Amino acid sequence: MSMDYFQYLRKERMPHIWCPGCGHGTIMKSILRALDKLKWAKDDVVVVSGIGCSSRTPGYLDFNTLHTTHGRALSFAQGVKVANPNLKVIVISGDGDAMAIGGNHFIHACRRNMDITLIVFNNNIYGMTGGQASPTTFTGSKGTTAPYGAIEQPFDVCNMAQASGATYVARALDIDAVAMDRVILSALQNKGFSVVDAWSQCTTYFGRQNKWGDASEMMDRYKEMTYNVRLAEKMSPEEKAGKYPVGMLFQTSRPEWCEEYGKLIERVSK
Amino acid sequence: MSAEATEKKAPVIKFLAGNEACMEGALAAGCRFFAGYPISPSSEIAEKMSGRLPKLGGKFIQMEDEIASMGAIIGASLAGAKSMTATSGPGFSLMQENIGYAMMAEVPCVVVNVMRGGPSTGNPTGPSQSDVMQCRWGTHGDHPAIVLSPNSIREAFDTTVQCFNFAEQFRTCVVLAMDEIVAHMREKIVIPAKEDIKIVNRKKPNLKPGDPYKPYEADASLIPPMMNFGEGFRYHVTGLDHDATGFPSGAPDNQEILHRRLVDKVEMHKDELFLFENHRTEDAEVLVVAYGSTSRSAKRAVEEARAQGIKAGLFRPITLFPIPEKQIALAASHAKKVVVPEMNLGQYRLEVERILGPAVPVVGVHRVNGEPIAPSLILSAIVGG
Amino acid sequence: MSKRYEIRLAGLGGQGLVLAGVILAEAASIFENKNAVQSQSYGPESRGGASKSEVIISDEEIDYPKATHIDLLLCLTDAAAEKYLKDCPETALVIADSDLVPSAIPEKYRSVKAPITRLARETVGKEFVTNIVALGLIQELTGIVGLPALEKAVLGRVPKGTEDLNKRALEVGREAAHEYGAHILSARG
Numbered sequence: 120m121s122m123d124y125f126q127y128l129r130k131e132r133m134p135h136i137w138c139p140g141c142g143h144g145t146i147m148k149s150i151l152r153a154l155d156k157l158k159w160a161k162d163d164v165v166v167v168s169g170i171g172c173s174s175r176t177p178g179y180l181d182f183n184t185l186h187t188t189h190g191r192a193l194s195f196a197q198g199v200k201v202a203n204p205n206l207k208v209i210v211i212s213g214d215g216d217a218m219a220i221g222g223n224h225f226i227h228a229c230r231r232n233m234d235i236t237l238i239v240f241n242n243n244i245y246g247m248t249g250g251q252a253s254p255t256t257f258t259g260s261k262g263t264t265a266p267y268g269a270i271e272q273p274f275d276v277c278n279m280a281q282a283s284g285a286t287y288v289a290r291a292l293d294i295d296a297v298a299m300d301r302v303i304l305s306a307l308q309n310k311g312f313s314v315v316d317a318w319s320q321c322t323t324y325f326g327r328q329n330k331w332g333d334a335s336e337m338m339d340r341y342k343e344m345t346y347n348v349r350l351a352e353k354m355s356p357e358e359k360a361g362k363y364p365v366g367m368l369f370q371t372s373r374p375e376w377c378e379e380y381g382k383l384i385e386r387v388s389k
Numbered sequence: 390m391s392a393e394a395t396e397k398k399a400p401v402i403k404f405l406a407g408n409e410a411c412m413e414g415a416l417a418a419g420c421r422f423f424a425g426y427p428i429s430p431s432s433e434i435a436e437k438m439s440g441r442l443p444k445l446g447g448k449f450i451q452m453e454d455e456i457a458s459m460g461a462i463i464g465a466s467l468a469g470a471k472s473m474t475a476t477s478g479p480g481f482s483l484m485q486e487n488i489g490y491a492m493m494a495e496v497p498c499v500v501v502n503v504m505r506g507g508p509s510t511g512n513p514t515g516p517s518q519s520d521v522m523q524c525r526w527g528t529h530g531d532h533p534a535i536v537l538s539p540n541s542i543r544e545a546f547d548t549t550v551q552c553f554n555f556a557e558q559f560r561t562c563v564v565l566a567m568d569e570i571v572a573h574m575r576e577k578i579v580i581p582a583k584e585d586i587k588i589v590n591r592k593k594p595n596l597k598p599g600d601p602y603k604p605y606e607a608d609a610s611l612i613p614p615m616m617n618f619g620e621g622f623r624y625h626v627t628g629l630d631h632d633a634t635g636f637p638s639g640a641p642d643n644q645e646i647l648h649r650r651l652v653d654k655v656e657m658h659k660d661e662l663f664l665f666e667n668h669r670t671e672d673a674e675v676l677v678v679a680y681g682s683t684s685r686s687a688k689r690a691v692e693e694a695r696a697q698g699i700k701a702g703l704f705r706p707i708t709l710f711p712i713p714e715k716q717i718a719l720a721a722s723h724a725k726k727v728v729v730p731e732m733n734l735g736q737y738r739l740e741v742e743r744i745l746g747p748a749v750p751v752v753g754v755h756r757v758n759g760e761p762i763a764p765s766l767i768l769s770a771i772v773g774g
Numbered sequence: 775m776s777k778r779y780e781i782r783l784a785g786l787g788g789q790g791l792v793l794a795g796v797i798l799a800e801a802a803s804i805f806e807n808k809n810a811v812q813s814q815s816y817g818p819e820s821r822g823g824a825s826k827s828e829v830i831i832s833d834e835e836i837d838y839p840k841a842t843h844i845d846l847l848l849c850l851t852d853a854a855a856e857k858y859l860k861d862c863p864e865t866a867l868v869i870a871d872s873d874l875v876p877s878a879i880p881e882k883y884r885s886v887k888a889p890i891t892r893l894a895r896e897t898v899g900k901e902f903v904t905n906i907v908a909l910g911l912i913q914e915l916t917g918i919v920g921l922p923a924l925e926k927a928v929l930g931r932v933p934k935g936t937e938d939l940n941k942r943a944l945e946v947g948r949e950a951a952h953e954y955g956a957h958i959l960s961a962r963g
Contacts (some may be wrong), residue, residue, distance in 0.1 A: 162622075183618040183620075186626065191456060197457075197461055198463060200464075202464070203618070205619065206619050208470060227457070364395050388445070404803060571839075575811065576810070577804055684839050685836075686837070689837040692837070763842060
């Protein structure tokens with residue numbers, strides 16, 4: 120871990136806006152470690168985001184960066200990718216951004232299977248706007264718009280992604296940087312649409328409202344709520360009940376949109 | 390439609406509907422990316438694009454809705470493609486947020502709005518001009534607006550080319566407001582040879598590799614030169630208030646500079662933007678101001694009024710916004726009355742009233758029944774007291 | 775010909791009236807260098823319900839693109855006749871399918887009734903060329919476009935392999951003009 124992060128960062132944009140204890144910076148570093156392994160030219164990388172705490176990430180990164188409107192990052196990103204398939208496109212989105220206002224774009228991006236990686240910085244809350252409940256807020260958990268606890272069932276980002284057609288789907292916790300590095304690298308290497316549900320604790324809003332304690336206590340709780348998918352076969356249904364698997368959850372191979380469109384151009388332009 | 394008219398060295402004669410001519414104009418202007426969602430009465434533009442673009446090496450993508458279509462054309466433009474979408478009423482409403490983004494982030498792109506009756510689902514297949522003010526003020530916030538409105542098939546082609554040229558020149562989102570009549574009627578069109586079509590491309594900064602690039606640093610033109618993503622000058626684009634570097638800036642001075650520049654860059658060049666037609670206005674005592682298909686009814690009414698000995702004339706703005714205010718005032722200089730026919734309840738009429746002031750009575754002829762305004766209705770207003 | 779000639783083709787979706795209007799307008803504007811505008815009713819009714827196609831042909835610039843003073847009305851359904859005859863000035867020529875428009879055409883109009891659809895089905899052999907039979911009939915009766923121009927326009931728009939069928943349809947339509955519209959032709963002189 121002796122790499123120089125600053126070669127990928129816009130130093131002049133520091134300090135970042137994230138609160139002490141927030142997991143977003145940890146995930147950002149995982150992304151940078153994966154990119155460092157891939158050795159992609161910085162000029163070829165485009166990082167796109169929507170609106171929210173996580174969506175501020177591109178501003179800190181020294182690539183082509185595009186901070187779009189709330190929920191719409193994937194639509195901008197697909198335009199970039201289709202117009203120039205040589206560009207490496209990474210989308211960073213929050214749980215509200217990707218799964219609520221951008222939910223329709225999410226499922227259709229999965230269906231199209233363009234070579235784009237979406238990393239959902241999932242902290243189960245709208246942090247930037249003050250701690251309102253999000254589509255991944257756990258049933259019973261509080262938000263400023265769910266003062267008595269959420270009565271709705273949360274979305275499972277990974278199930279949604281798989282059901283909608285993503286070709287690489289994984290979940291990792293910010294506390295487990297090794298696993299996070301591994302799944303982000305695999306996601307970036309997958310030739311198709313990849314989704315990483317990257318869990319990140321929001322101590323300021325989620326932790327305080329739900330009395331989940333500080334960052335380390337929240338991370339411990341996330342560990343208790345999850346299990347390693349590699350151990351799933353050895354676990355009883357009771358042990359898995361109500362818990363989320365982490366690790367690489369799904370991978371398949373399917374025609375990639377831009378390649379298929381390239382073939383279409385070949386076919387019709389003769 | 391096997392002939393690739395846009396690539397022809399010689400003029401090509403075709404018999405096209407407005408939507409088809411619009412598509413041909415876009416291709417001739419260099420449009421190579423289209424994202425859209427089906428909606429009447431604009432769908433033929435998407436349909437024809439899906440067939441033609443791949444033959445030219447361009448890209449067509451059908452998105453999940455109009456919000457995504459608008460996002461996709463902005464993304465594509467940033468990656469270097471001249472890009473466009475086409476929609477109608479409800480879809481145009483959905484696009485507004487990202488139209489504002491394109492204006493704020495100064496990303497060239499073209500939106501065609503084939504106007505149908507509204508609000509809401511309204512009249513999906515009838516003609517209307519009821520989105521005129523939405524074309525000007527649809528997205529929130531102060532912002533520039535360049536809006537063109539054709540009245541013939543040839544002009545649907547020409548104004549679409551112009552929309553792309555203006556979008557590229559001014560780094561903004563330009564709207565083509567076409568009404569359903571122009572979109573669906575067919576006329577002969579001679580598509581000019583490629584070398585006879587003036588094409589404008591976005592101005593590039595004069596930089597060597599490694600030079601610092603400030604994406605929003607403008608010269609005296611107020612229009613910043615633009616690099617595309619992937620060309621070696623990494624920069625940041627945001628819809629937040631930002632400074633010349635492109636990064637968010639909440640500093641009051643920066644905000645003031647940004648918002649004034651966005652509006653002024655169009656305002657200070659507006660004489661280059663004005664497209665209009667004067668028909669017998671030199672001595673017009675009754676001036677009709679009409680645009681789009683309604684202007685064709687108006688021209689007929691003017692001729693019939695002249696035949697009755699009434700000195701009538703027509704001023705037709707092709708550029709609806711910015712408004713050719715001086716030109717309207719000049720055309721009205723002998724006018725004792727001004728008639729503004731529109732397939733809405735008076736949206737442009739209010740502008741004409743504002744420009745001409747209380748000295749000249751302005752009479753509206755407004756219909757929102759999904760039918761074109763017949764020349765006889767306009768003639769009655771010209772002749773009537 | 776008068777400076778502005780207005781044609782309305784009315785019937786049902788599926789009878790090919792929009793295409794007929796396009797062909798007529800192309801014949802005039804592309805192959806004879808006149809001005810022409812074609813438009814049509816647009817909406818759910820174009821898919822099986824009432825259908826209307828209009829063509830304006832003129833030696834001069836065409837301003838208003840819709841019909842206001844019909845010179846020729848073609849009716850391929852009774853409903854079309856009922857709906858559009860009332861907009862027709864007395865100077866109009868009315869052509870109707872004699873099998874599909876049982877109602878009498880008011881005597882004030884010059885009119886021709888011919889079994890257009892039946893001719894397409896039985897004489898040419900395919901009902902889908904009804905629109906082309908109608909064009910042949912219109913051409914011969916009015917001369918609004920010349921036959922060479924019309925034939926070129928037809929052949930430019932019909933599917934490959936149906937050229938002979940469509941030429942035959944034009945011919946059958948023109949013959950029908952003589953059989954059913956001799957009174958109009960003799961008046962034209």
